[in-house]
Amino acid sequence: MSRVRFFLKYWLPALVWMCVIYGASGDQASNVHSSRLIGPVVRWLLPRLSEPAVEQVVFIVRKLAHVTEYAILAMLLWRAIR
Numbered sequence: 001m002s003r004v005r006f007f008l009k010y011w012l013p014a015l016v017w018m019c020v021i022y023g024a025s026g027d028q029a030s031n032v033h034s035s036r037l038i039g040p041v042v043r044w045l046l047p048r049l050s051e052p053a054v055e056q057v058v059f060i061v062r063k064l065a066h067v068t069e070y071a072i073l074a075m076l077l078w079r080a081i082r
Contacts, residue, residue, distance in 0.1 A: 014076035021069055034062055 001009075024030070038058045042049065049057070 010080040014073065014080050017069075017073050017076055021073065024069075031062070034058070034065075038062070 035055075035058050038061050039054060042054050042057045042061075046054075046057075
């Protein structure tokens with residue numbers, strides 16, 4: 001396999017994903033933006049949930065999203081290094 005093809009197949013996906021993470025982490029008010037999306041979904045799914053509980057669920061969902069995005073990066077890097 002040529003070096004260019006090797007790079008495109010194994011390293012480029014990891015580098016692109018790093019750029020996605022970097023671009024998404026630059027927003028200072030990301031909590032406000034994601035809460036606008038996650039909050040209404042939680043309220044729709046669990047309408048009797050109190051507001052502090054909704055905020056806690058939003059917090060947990062956001063943290064799980066961070067774990068997921070870095071897990072994807074870890075898998076891409078493992079694939080490239082291996």
